[in-house]
Amino acid sequence: MDAVVHATLDSFDAVTHDRLAADPVRNTVALTSLHRIRSLPGEDFPTLITFHEGDEVVGSLVRTPPWPFQTADLPLTAVELAVQVAAKIDPDAPGVTGPRDRSEAFATATGRPYTESLATRLYRLGTLAPPTVEGAGRLATEDDVELLGAWRESFLAEAVPRNPSGPATEAMRSSLRLGNGHALWEVGGTPVAWAAASLPQIGMSRIGPVYTPPEHRRHGFGAAVSALASRWALDRGATDVLLFADLTNPISNSIYQRIGYQPLDDWAEFWWRHDSGTTT
Numbered sequence: 001m002d003a004v005v006h007a008t009l010d011s012f013d014a015v016t017h018d019r020l021a022a023d024p025v026r027n028t029v030a031l032t033s034l035h036r037i038r039s040l041p042g043e044d045f046p047t048l049i050t051f052h053e054g055d056e057v058v059g060s061l062v063r064t065p066p067w068p069f070q071t072a073d074l075p076l077t078a079v080e081l082a083v084q085v086a087a088k089i090d091p092d093a094p095g096v097t098g099p100r101d102r103s104e105a106f107a108t109a110t111g112r113p114y115t116e117s118l119a120t121r122l123y124r125l126g127t128l129a130p131p132t133v134e135g136a137g138r139l140a141t142e143d144d145v146e147l148l149g150a151w152r153e154s155f156l157a158e159a160v161p162r163n164p165s166g167p168a169t170e171a172m173r174s175s176l177r178l179g180n181g182h183a184l185w186e187v188g189g190t191p192v193a194w195a196a197a198s199l200p201q202i203g204m205s206r207i208g209p210v211y212t213p214p215e216h217r218r219h220g221f222g223a224a225v226s227a228l229a230s231r232w233a234l235d236r237g238a239t240d241v242l243l244f245a246d247l248t249n250p251i252s253n254s255i256y257q258r259i260g261y262q263p264l265d266d267w268a269e270f271w272w273r274h275d276s277g278t279t280t
Helices: 009-022 028-039 076-089 100-111 144-161 168-177 221-235 250-258
Strands: 002-005 047-053 056-063 095-101 116-126 136-139 181-187 190-197 204-211 241-247 260-271
Touching: 002 028, 009 028, 009 047, 009 056, 028 056, 028 204, 047 076, 076 100, 076 250, 095 100, 095 116, 116 250, 136 221, 144 168, 144 181, 144 190, 144 204, 168 181, 181 221, 190 221, 190 241, 204 221, 221 241, 221 250, 241 250, 241 260, 250 260
Parallel strands: 204 241
Antiparallel strands: 002 047, 047 056, 095 260, 116 241, 116 260, 136 181, 181 190, 190 204
16 A cells, blocks of 8 residues: 655645545535635635555545644555554644544554544434524624634633634634625624534535533534525535534433434544553
């Protein structure tokens, strides 16, 4: 097996587009992150590696800084080679994420101490069943970016505190420019919950983040705004509407299932530890 490091998106796309597009559900993170890089070329260039057996492409490894490596398209047979190449060309990567079997195999093969930072379940929408909840929903606009930025910071601090994040308000402004949908649920004109949906790529859209401030929780607003974002994605042609739910939060997992989401696969994220401890 051979590895090829790509210096341009065009080079990577030429050999991976059909492969990634054939399974947009498994490759949801790569498809959305690469779309962002194409549309916002001022961002840091990603690490792009493909793996070949003869003339056949058998897998790929992607990292869009400052995030971890993505292993959804990395076969287990390529893990050892992927670790060797990644260590040479991208030694500053903070960790790895993807379907549990692949991300854990990658983390283990590095020989570095690591810790599991996030365990999630990937869901796909079946039949959407919006709840009946007080209030009404609307789509966010440029006028809402300050609120969305503040809520994004709160979401990241609560849900994924180790993950890197840039200026939140600018991230929300960029997301709107990309054509992503941001739904707000309001009660009496006051926003009480938010959910984002990515612009469909090859028929796939992913919901997230979903955030309800603590003072507005346990009223069904998160379910309502998630359903609204899901409807937005369906109306724009999505045939696969996906979301990730934190496995340590049984409430959110049950909520998503009640509005029509069905479990598909478990993912895990591992971060390198900068100490001499053992793996966990």
